[in-house]
Amino acid sequence: MTRSSALPDTPTPLPRHLAVLVLLCMGCAFAGNHVAARVAFDDGAGVLLAILMRSGGTLLVLAMMVLWQRQNLRLPAGAWRWQLTLGLLIGAQSLCLYSAVARVPVALALLVANVFPILLALLTWALGGPRPTARTAALMGMILVGLVFVLEVPTRLSSEQSVGPQWLLGVCLAFCAACVFACALWITDHKLSQAHGSVRSLLTIAIVFSSVNLAGLTGALPGGFDLPATSTGWFALATLVVLYGTGFIVLFISIPRLDMPRNAPVMNIEPLATLLIGWLVLDQMLNPGQVLGGAIVVTGIVMLTYRKTKRVEAAVADATD
Template sequence: MTATDNPAPLPRHIAIATLLCLGCAFAGNHVAARVAFDDGAGVLLAILMRSGGTLLALGMLVWWQRQPIRLPPGAWRWQLVLGLLIATQSICLYSAVARVPVAIALLVANVFPILLVLLTWGLGGPKPTARRAILMGVILVGLVFVLDVPGRLSSGERMQPEWILGIALAFTAATVFAVALWITDHKLSTLRGSVRSMLTMSIVFSTSAIAGFSGVLPGGLDLPASSTGWTALATLVVLYCTGFTLLFVSVPRLDMPRNAPVMNIEPVATLIMGWIVLDQMLAMGQIFGGLIVIAGIVLLSYKKD
């Protein structure tokens, strides 16, 4: 293997700064999506534009690298399943963002590491260690505070149906994303990352287009009512497309096994941006729970030596 195949990792402070910027870009994408939804934009329209822009960027990358689009025998069906899962995850997460505060939707959706650990164990993988089991319990306790369960119980307040649906959609997004990661790691790991992602985005784009034009999700392709919504849509496309593509280009040099937990800045950045842009301020107990969730996920992401 040549030096080009194994590029030298970036200095750690640069790698961490890069990942922090990428996490903030993904956070901004979700906040921009909520602005667009509040202006009347449909969920499928946002996904269609986002996946279309990312597909174009990845297609150019694959063309520039002269990568053959060939899949190993039997891999096509797994690639199709992966694309459908990511499409489902996108629809569920954006639908959750449209219904509940963005930070809460992201925090619930970010429990996917727990689900991935449990899924891997259930499908014959290693049993979670005592340390991991404790951390998963800590994350769940944090979620109890994020959802303000103690406050609602003490006040006797009932959760609104829209709120319950939003939380359920965010959890569904976490579940299908965990399955998608398992398939990527166990069924498609030999496929070049940029090719796999390009094919995945093409399936997400096609699925969103079919769902939108067939009327499966009423209002899914509704247009924004003003320039504010169009600006928000353009912003989410630029942020997601740039972040996703740069992550793929840079990942060989970012020492991800060591630095990946830095990406958990996303829910924190979402909380701050949601407050500034959307005036979505969480209660102190919810913020405390969010910090517990993020800390637990960071520790869960680190492999103990």
């Protein structure tokens, strides 16, 4: 590692109870961001508009931080194409996840999207990494069983009623978000690990912001820049920007002191917080079988990621749903 890309001396970690509290608050902030997005979409706001505002606000703050730190924006040789790919993947992940949130209950979308650790483990294996252990395979099976309950597969198969195109599309989009995010984490871990975290994060958000603008200007997603119909939608968009920006920046600043390899699984509070906030704000509630499935999924993800969180430290500031 060159001197310019070396990280400063590691700060003293926070006491574990404070680190856990910060991560719990950040998980709840990201959950609130998705619920606020659904409120805005229900009021007529376009998906691209929400992503543009979210990424724009975060980009502005992050750019000021990088300038204040006087960070060099140069990347290691050969890293630019991977940085561009990472930014486009994160943009696609945001688009898929927000589009899913607009179509299905927010908690359901988040639970499906949070299967990315399974996909990351399989992708790493397929690209020459270590083969998943028997423990990992068992936990993957446990998560999939939980998803069967979350998606009510037995009930829907036995029902004569049609699943509905919006439900099916929403679930598929959430799964696509998981696939894209797994690819983004692999690139961060294997191709951009030498890049300074703040520079990588700034460039990633800048690419997301630029790609969303381009998609809107070219009309690639009709209605993507539609404005909210009432003040409720505008307030939801403002809340979305504040919650996501706060969560992103606080997490970005605090990562060196949060002992992420030990504490990162706490961030899996997000789907459960989404379930509670979605019930309070949107009156969206999963049935008991789905709640049980959600608990199985979250438990499996926590156990699966408990020993695999080093890559989260590098990537969590680049994106998160």
